[in-house]
Amino acid sequence: MADLLGDARSGPWQILPGVHRLAGFTAAAALMPEIDRVAAAAPFRFMVTPGGQPMSAAMTNCGPLGWVSDRAGYRYGPTDPETGRPWPAMPAPLAALARTAAAVAGFPGFDPDACLINRYAVGARMGAHQDRDERDFGQPIVSVSLGLPAVFAMYGPKRGGRATPIPVADGDVVVFGGPARRNYHAVRAIKPGHHPVTGPYRFNVTFRKAG
Ligand SMILES: O=C(O)CCC(=O)C(=O)O
Ligand SMILES: [Mn+2]
Secondary structure, three states: OHHHHOOHHHOOOEEEOOEEEEOOOOOHHHHHHHHHHHHHHOOOEOOEOOOOOEOOOEEEEEOOEEEEEEOOEEEEEOEOOOOOOEOOOOOHHHHHHHHHHHHHOOOOOOOOOEEEEEEEEOOOOEEEEOOOOOOOOOOOEEEEEEEOOEEEEEOOOOOOOOOEEEEEOOOOEEEEOHHHOOOOEEEOOOOOOOEOOOEOEEEEEEEEOOO
């Protein structure tokens, strides 16, 4: 695939060094049945920050490792603290999508072991943060947007400064890695709307190599 793709890292999808948006790469219609199956086994919940504030987006996970936040901090773990059971398996179509998107963006060999699913209602947002609970920052982040549109704001590796707004609509995939792997990023508040598949929600599916 690398030969066919050529120098994808500087290709037409690159927004900033190491930040790629693959527009219309998938669609909610294709993925929501998989997400519904995951949520039936590991329901969406509002985790709390280490400071005790409920998060704005509801979350669940699939795959060998799930990302968890509670009063004890942020971490990855193999079991759902709500049920005590392992997180549901990562559906094969989701894993395949993540691998393909990473390769297209110039990160061949990505093999995610963690898939965090965020559900945003209208008005929900995510403040600026780095993804830094993973072991290997050589591995990219693959972030799939489904349903209602949003603005994904990409900052630099230091807190603050000006963000590059990246509009993300249903089916868009943002891949960031390499020089952008430790960039701060945020999701602006979701505007009111209705999507034919997800209704009043935006879903984000984030794939990572955590362990
Ligand atoms: O919802 C998004 O687009 C980004 C989510 C995110 O940054 C995260 O879960 O760490
Ligand atoms: Mn993040």
